Amino acid sequence: xxxxxxxxxxxxxxxxxxxxxxxxxxxxxxxxxxxxxxxxxxxxxxxxxxxxxxxxxxxxxxxxxxxxxxxxxxxxxxxxxxxxxxxxxxxxxxxxxxxxxxxxxxxxxxxxxxxxxxxxxxxxxxxxxxxxxxxxxxxxxxxxxxxxxxxxxxxxxxxxxxxxxxxxxxxxxxxxxxxxxxxxxxxxxxxxxxxxxxxxxxxxxxxxxxxxxxxxxxxxxxxxxxxxxxxxxxxxxxxxxxxxxxxxxxxxxxxxxxxxxxxxxxxxxxxxxxxxxxxxxxxxxxxxxxxxxxxxxxxxxxxxxxxxxxxxxxxxxxxxxxxxxxxxxxxxxxxxxxxxxxxxxxxxxxxxxxxxxxxxxxxxxxxxxxxxxxxxxxxxxxxxxxxxxxxxxxxxxxxxxxxxxxxxxxxxxxxxxxxxxxxxxxxxxxxxxxxxxxxxxxxxxxxxxxxxxxxxxxxxxxxxxxxxxxxxxxxxxxxxxxxxxxxxxxxxxxxxxxxxxxxxxxxxxxxxxxxxxxxxxxxxxxxxxxxxxxxxxxxxxxxx
Numbered sequence: 001x002x003x004x005x006x007x008x009x010x011x012x013x014x015x016x017x018x019x020x021x022x023x024x025x026x027x028x029x030x031x032x033x034x035x036x037x038x039x040x041x042x043x044x045x046x047x048x049x050x051x052x053x054x055x056x057x058x059x060x061x062x063x064x065x066x067x068x069x070x071x072x073x074x075x076x077x078x079x080x081x082x083x084x085x086x087x088x089x090x091x092x093x094x095x096x097x098x099x100x101x102x103x104x105x106x107x108x109x110x111x112x113x114x115x116x117x118x119x120x121x122x123x124x125x126x127x128x129x130x131x132x133x134x135x136x137x138x139x140x141x142x143x144x145x146x147x148x149x150x151x152x153x154x155x156x157x158x159x160x161x162x163x164x165x166x167x168x169x170x171x172x173x174x175x176x177x178x179x180x181x182x183x184x185x186x187x188x189x190x191x192x193x194x195x196x197x198x199x200x201x202x203x204x205x206x207x208x209x210x211x212x213x214x215x216x217x218x219x220x221x222x223x224x225x226x227x228x229x230x231x232x233x234x235x236x237x238x239x240x241x242x243x244x245x246x247x248x249x250x251x252x253x254x255x256x257x258x259x260x261x262x263x264x265x266x267x268x269x270x271x272x273x274x275x276x277x278x279x280x281x282x283x284x285x286x287x288x289x290x291x292x293x294x295x296x297x298x299x300x301x302x303x304x305x306x307x308x309x310x311x312x313x314x315x316x317x318x319x320x321x322x323x324x325x326x327x328x329x330x331x332x333x334x335x336x337x338x339x340x341x342x343x344x345x346x347x348x349x350x351x352x353x354x355x356x357x358x359x360x361x362x363x364x365x366x367x368x369x370x371x372x373x374x375x376x377x378x379x380x381x382x383x384x385x386x387x388x389x390x391x392x393x394x395x396x397x398x399x400x401x402x403x404x405x406x407x408x409x410x411x412x413x414x415x416x417x418x419x420x421x422x423x424x425x426x427x428x429x430x431x432x433x434x435x436x437x438x439x440x441x442x443x444x445x446x447x448x449x450x451x452x453x454x455x456x457x458x459x460x461x462x463x464x465x466x467x468x469x470x471x472x473x474x475x476x477x478x479x480x481x482x483x484x485x486x487x488x489x490x491x492x493x494x495x496x497x498x499x500x501x502x503x504x505x506x507x508x509x510x511x512x513x514x515x516x517x518x519x520x521x522x523x524x525x526x527x528x529x530x531x532x533x534x535x536x537x538x539x540x541x542x543x544x
Contacts, residue, residue, distance in 0.1 A: 004081065004083065005078050005081070006128060007123065007124065008043075008078060008081065008090070009078075010123040010126065010132060011090065011091050011094040011095075011120075011123055012039065012073070012094060013130060013132065014094055014095075014097075014098040014102075014119075014123075014132075014175065015035060015093075015094040015097040015098050016035065016069070017098070018097050018098035018101045018102065019031045019032075019035065019097075027069070032069055033052060035097070036052060036072070036073075036076075036077065037052075038093055039073075039077050039093075040077060042085060042086070042089050042090045042093045043077065043081050043085045043090060044082070044084055044085045045076075045077055045080045045081060046080070048076060051072075051076050052072075052076070055072045055076075087208065087209075088120075088208075088209075091116075091119075091120045091123070092116065095116050095119055095120075099112075099115070099116070099119070102175075102176045103115065103176060103179070104176065104179070104180050104183075106180075108179070108180070108183030108184070109183055109184070109185045109188075109193055109196065110179075110182060110183045110193065110196060110197065110200065111193070111197060113197075114183075114196070114197050114200045114201075115179050115183065117200050117201065117204040117208075118175075118178060118179050118182055118183075118200060119175050119179060120204065120208050121142060121203065121204060121207055121208065122134055122175040122178050122179075123175070124207055124208060125138040125141070125142060125207075126138075126175075127172070127282075131174070132174065132175065133170075133171060133172035133173060133174060134172050134173055134175075134178055135171065135172045135285065136163045136166055136167065136172065137281060137285065138172075138281070139172070139173065139178070139181075140159055140163070141281070142178075142203070143159065143182075143187050145203045145206075145207075146182070146187075146188070146196075146199045146200060146203055147187065147188070147199075149198070149199035149200075149202040149203055150188065150191050150195050150196065150198075150199040152188070152190070152191065155187070158187070159187070162186075182196075182200075209235075210235045210236055211233055211234065211235060212234045212235060212236065213232075213233075213234040214231070214232060214233045214234065214245075215231070215232060216229055216230070216231055216232070216245075217229075217230060217232045217241075218230075219232075219241060230242065230243070230251060231243070231244055231245045231247070233247070236256075237255070237256050238253050238254065238255055238256055239253065239254040239256065240252070240253050240254075241253075241254075313440060316440065316444065317440075320447070323451075324426075324429060324430065327426060327429070327454075328426070331422065331423075331426060334419075334461075335419075338415070338419070349536065359486075387489065390485060390488040390489050391485075391489060393481075393485050393488075394482060394485030394486060394488075394489060397478050397481040397482045397485055398478075398482060400474075400478045400481070401475060401478040401479065401482065404471050404474045404475040404478055405475070407467075407471045407474075408468060408471045408472070408475070409539070411464050411467055411468045411471060412468070412539065413539075414464055415461060415464050415465075415468070416542065418457055418460060418461050418464070419461075421457060422454065422457060422458075422461075425450055425453070425454055425457075428450065429447060429450060
């Protein structure tokens with residue numbers, strides 16, 4: 001009964017929407033009363049005037065809107081339908097109410113009766129949603145049925161062009177647009193009106209009246225055993241026979257049950273093939289629509305996820321750029337500090353070289369004086385031993401100073417190597433930033449590892465800085481010790497000079513010229529001094 005109710009509602013919807021509206025935009029109660037009375041009549045439903053008047057009383061609880069009429073229609077009319085009514089007469093009553101208002105005024109190549117049948121077929125093939133439309137697949141199905149009934153060939157290319165034009169503007173056609181399409185003769189060119197009418201009638205009988213087959217056959221009588229020609233109409237569960245094909249004089253029915261031998265589609269309770277095919281087409285369209293909606297939903301989710309991923313990648317890229325900028329700025333500051341330290345160290349080295357040169361000149365001068373007064377120093381042997389001890393302390397201080405200088409040079413070399421390694425890591429980090437989006441996640445992990453290594457290297461560099469500072473402090477201490485030793489030496493020399501009034505040479509030296517430095521007499525030759533100067537200049541150029 002649910003399928004029957006849906007078919008009835010489609011025809012009633014056409015009749016209801018064709019009713020005139022009052023000034024407030026609502027259907028008048030008088031029109032609804034007339035429509036309800038006519039529906040009860042054609043559907044063979046008992047008419048209840050009391051319930052009708054109660055529902056349509058003049059107060060706010062009546063059918064004040066289009067939705068207000070549905071409770072009465074369902075409760076007092078549709079729920080009481082038993083199926084013992086003439087479908088054609090029911091549809092004709094609804095057609096009469098809506099055709100005049102909606103049927104096209106332009107001349108058609110089909111009669112009003114054919115237009116009525118097309119309208120009934122539309123209600124059968126249309127979708128179960130309002131406003132009612134027939135989709136292109138059902139239009140193609142109907143036109144193919146009519147073309148086959150006319151005995152003509154189906155023009156698939158022509159319909160494909162029409163379908164493309166239709167899909168660009170709307171989802172389907174209304175009942176009146178379908179009547180205009182068939183009545184225009186666009187898909188029945190070369191056929192006369194009678195052929196088209198017979199084809200529409202054949203499709204109408206099959207789809208609406210469930211006629212599987214019809215035609216003349218000979219029937220043997222029950223009482224008189226003669227053979228008489230009768231017009232037979234085959235339906236799914238019954239065979240009816242008439243005097244002639246006008247179906248006015250019905251002679252009898254033959255019920256098709258389990259005792260009959262007919263092909264399996266005509267068994268009792270089986271739906272007509274066209275209804276079953278229509279249901280399958282509808283289920284297929286619903287399945288395709290659901291799949292399309294699911295695909296669109298998945299595409300939207302993928303698009304949203306892609307946009308979120310792009311935002312995350314953009315954020316990571318900005319963070320990498322900011323980190324690279326900070327690292328470059330820190331590297332610039334470190335390089336500037338290193339250059340300042342190197343300049344300061346070079347200045348101190350030059351100053352120390354000048355001091356050492358002056359000391360060498362003084363030592364040379366004192367050596368000359370000592371050579372003249374060597375014999376007179378013998379009397380001060382005891383005092384000389386003490387002076388010798390002071391010179392040993394000074395020599396040890398100079399050796400300590402040399403050790404500190406070597407340590408400082410080693411620290412400078414290690415610092416230069418670390419700086420080159422840092423520059424290499426920085427270059428690798430810049431190359432990593434320029435890689436593709438697909439490798440960014442993996443490169444991000446590598447970058448973290450390299451940053452950790454960079455931090456370790458920074459800590460090592462800071463440790464080297466601390467060690468260099470400690471070496472400088474040790475150098476200053478050694479320098480102080482050297483100055484103290486030099487002062488002690490000078491003090492002892494002053495004492496000797498004050499005691500004797502002259503200074504004698506301690507021991508004869510070599511006749512070859514030797515350089516006297518703060519490391520002691522003949523610590524290194526002039527060639528060694530030039531080699532050491534070249535080494536210092538090379539290290540300075542490399543650090544710059």
